[in-house]
Amino acid sequence: MIAIQKKSEPEGLAQLRRKAIDEELSPKEAYALLKNPLKEQVRDRLVEEQGQICAYCMCRIPRQDADPVITPIILEHMVPRSPGDGRNIGQGLDYHNFVAVCHGNRGAHGSRTMSDLTCDGHKGNDEFRKVNPCRPETLTSITYTIDGKIDAADPDVRFDLIHTLNLNCPSSPLIAERKAALESLIDEMGQVSDDDLVVYCSGVLKDFQAETNPRTPYVGILIWYLQSMISAMNNSGSHSELRGAE
Numbered sequence: 001m002i003a004i005q006k007k008s009e010p011e012g013l014a015q016l017r018r019k020a021i022d023e024e025l026s027p028k029e030a031y032a033l034l035k036n037p038l039k040e041q042v043r044d045r046l047v048e049e050q051g052q053i054c055a056y057c058m059c060r061i062p063r064q065d066a067d068p069v070i071t072p073i074i075l076e077h078m079v080p081r082s083p084g085d086g087r088n089i090g091q092g093l094d095y096h097n098f099v100a101v102c103h104g105n106r107g108a109h110g111s112r113t114m115s116d117l118t119c120d121g122h123k124g125n126d127e128f129r130k131v132n133p134c135r136p137e138t139l140t141s142i143t144y145t146i147d148g149k150i151d152a153a154d155p156d157v158r159f160d161l162i163h164t165l166n167l168n169c170p171s172s173p174l175i176a177e178r179k180a181a182l183e184s185l186i187d188e189m190g191q192v193s194d195d196d197l198v199v200y201c202s203g204v205l206k207d208f209q210a211e212t213n214p215r216t217p218y219v220g221i222l223i224w225y226l227q228s229m230i231s232a233m234n235n236s237g238s239h240s241e242l243r244g245a246e
Helices: 011-022 027-031 040-048 119-123 155-164 174-189 194-210 219-236 239-245
Strands: 072-079 098-101 143-144 151-154
Touching: 011 027, 011 040, 040 072, 040 098, 072 119, 119 219, 143 219, 151 155, 174 194, 194 219
Parallel strands: none
Antiparallel strands: 072 098, 143 151
């Protein structure tokens, strides 16, 4: 997961939200008003501001392996539009509560269990304890492993990532794809001399952090690895030893 900088909402959505407020509609009733072409416009705006990656798992959206019967990009409410306690904080049509996510490893009807699902498919109507891709301060404790798993030092963030979103789902391609993205970066780093490695890593890190649209799939694990390597090299001074530990 990586921070998302929200942009201005489509004017049509703002108008629709004002209508829902005037009519005192519930979040569920308000969201039912959102139809195409405005719904597609909102989805396209989200995909653009996210750099064409899922807000939760960071895969490229739309995925090319999605079942034809499954919606390839989901319009997701971070705070459920119908929370369990029934409160209405404008989440039904609040643009800042919307993100675009992948199909969540959904398959044809009956082909998946809950344990197979990821992202919004596994989250369902649950609420996050802490993590929020639109609030960078909630993402600072996220870490990864060399074999492609996601983790976090903060226990609430860890719960959100692993239990709520199921981002280490063993039956999904997420772990393998994160690992492959990282291995590709490590292979590129292997072509750089020890003397130039810190400068190289710093430059690549800066490029990844500056990406807007498109962003590199699974860029979060790449940024984590580069930051870890730069810190280790600056503290160690023995680059060859670090390469041997990769």
